[in-house]
Amino acid sequence: MPDITVGEYLLRRLRELDIEHVFGVPGDYNLGFLDQVLDFPGLDWVGTCNELDAGYAADGYSRLRGAAAVVTTFGVGELSAVNAVAGSYAESVPVVAVTGMPATAVAAARTPVHHTLMDGEYDHFGRMFAEVTVARATLTTENAPAEIDRVLRALRRHRKPVHLNLPTDVVLARVPAPAAPLPAADTPTDxxxxxxxxxxxxxxxxxxxxxxxxxxxxxxxxxxxxxxxxxxxxxxxxxxxxxxxxxxxxxxxxxxxxxxxxxxxxxxxxxxxxxxxxxxxxxxxxxxxxxxxxxxxxxxxxxxxxxxxxxxxxxxxxxxxxxxxxxxxxxxxxxEMHLPEPPGYGQPVNSSPQDETAQPTRGTATQTLTQDQLWAAVSDFLPKSSVLVAEQGTAFFGAQELPLPEDTRFIGQPMWGSIGYTLPATLGTQLAAPNRRSVLVIGDGSLQLTAQELGTLTRHSLSPVIIIINNDGYTVERAIHGATASYNDIAPWNYTALPAAFGGDDRCVTRRVTTPAELTDALSLATATPDRLVLIEAVLPRNDAPELLTALAGRFAEQNDYGA
The missing domain is CATH 3.40.50.1220 (TPP-binding domain)
Incomplete structure (x- = not known):
């Protein structure tokens, strides 16, 4: 059996998990491994603007592919990604987090090198990852094959993140190639x-x-x-x-x-x-x-x-x-039970929790755009076999009530709820399923956290549809508490100028819409340009919110008990 490098051993195992893209940010402790990523057949490197976004992208990718990988450097890089990994843990998303770390001898000597806490301790950050992963290991020349396989088996079994520390000297160490594929995630029940x-x-x-x-x-x-x-x-x-x-x-x-x-x-x-x-x-x-x-x-x-x-x-x-x-x-x-049909079986499902007969109006050419009209237009537009990605807040609670077309996937993060997640996640979903068009609906406040990944999307010639709900700030927080408080305000950006600012040029189409008719026209343009990234800024009233969000906001306010 021929010997291969530890880096190649790990990459072979990632390909077994149907991973074709590796997300991350280069740093001096992972560059040797990234050389191997670039040379490995069937794998593409996707560099993001920061490690948090790389983790979000990996999360979105994994939700469609079943696994994903993110590579960061020691300390400063991996800690930027840990929020994203924690979200993957909370929502049971399998992500392999690989940290390039200083050489084994450097760590053993407790040398106070850069990106450490200067105290000679090299496991601070690994212990942080232990809280948000189901398995972790620091690889050595002796343990690498066994530990890689053990950790990846845990990922497959639990469908949650895992963490591998990969020292710079271990990357090129020689080990036997895998003798067999990774075993199945589960053995049959007794x-x-x-x-x-x-x-x-x-x-x-x-x-x-x-x-x-x-x-x-x-x-x-x-x-x-x-x-x-x-x-x-x-x-x-x-x-x-x-x-x-x-x-x-x-x-x-x-x-x-x-x-x-x-x-x-x-x-x-x-x-x-x-x-x-x-x-x-x-x-x-x-x-x-x-x-x-x-x-x-x-x-x-x-x-x-x-x-x-x-x-x-x-x-x-x-x-x-x-x-x-x-x-x-x-x-x-x-x-075997021969159950009778229950009352209502087979009848169409209504989308409004408060009024079972209400239907959103499409409005007129001059009417101010509202949440109801926005979601009616999105519902009409969604293509079959697409991926609807909804940011936490007004976007998620509006989108969860939409009827999905045939074979359409829905992506959101309501349990971890880290705002800004969905733009990088859309990078992941579009790469994971290039034959499905991703349609992202995201609030203006959330977009401002991760907007730079518009550049990564256009760099890779991806063509999602991105609908920005511009309602002048954190509407979901205003609905819960602080309706007029300044902490829920944000800077007014020129959203339609962002793709060009991030290098999109002629690969993008942008529109700013303020009426239902303008939105309909913009979505028709999106249908006609499947090979372009389409960004639509939808201007909505500040306090207009989906009915479900308004109802839930009151419940969350009671739960949080802000006092008088």
């Missing part, structure tokens, strides 16, 4: 455990006349799109999704009941989740943003909760069961 689970589920389901599913982000990360579709094909089962699971279930099927957000849900979603004889939670952990500030009401004692590597049936717990195996077992049980 048959006795699966039988016990199936028996408990059969007992709970015995008297059920209605069964519903509520799916969340963990179902997506653990590859349950197919098993979920099989379950919904097996019987007339209603399916709702958290906002984190939007796009998991085909929204044009008879089963789809809408997005569940606790008491702020549409009537069909509330009925499906709260008024069923048995509720199956598929990778759907309870958090405040997805349950309307914990306003959810699940059927007491009549839930089957499927989580990665464990399940609960009523009060009975089954640690160690694989989620996909449990879902397939439930599909078999439900197929």
């Amino acid at each position: 048959p006795d455990l699966l039988r016990a689970f199936r028996s408990a589920a059969a007992h709970l389901l015995a008297d059920a006349r209605t069964v519903s599913v509520l799916a969340g982000h963990e179902a997506d990360r653990h590859g349950l799109r197919g098993p979920l579709a099989d379950l919904l094909d097996a019987a007339p089962v209603r399916a709702a999704v958290y906002s984190t699971g939007k796009g998991l279930v085909d929204e044009h099927t008879a089963a789809f009941a809408g997005v569940y957000t606790g008491e702020f849900s549409t009537k069909p979603a509330r009925i499906a989740v709260e008024d069923t004889d048995c509720l199956i939670l598929a990778g759907a952990p309870v958090t405040d943003t997805v349950t309307g500030g914990f306003s959810h009401h699940f059927p007491a004692g009549r839930t089957i909760d499927l989580r990665p590597h464990r399940a609960t049936v009523g009060r009975a717990e089954f640690p160690g069961i694989i989620m996909a195996d449990a879902l397939r077992a439930l599909t078999g049980l439900i197929r």
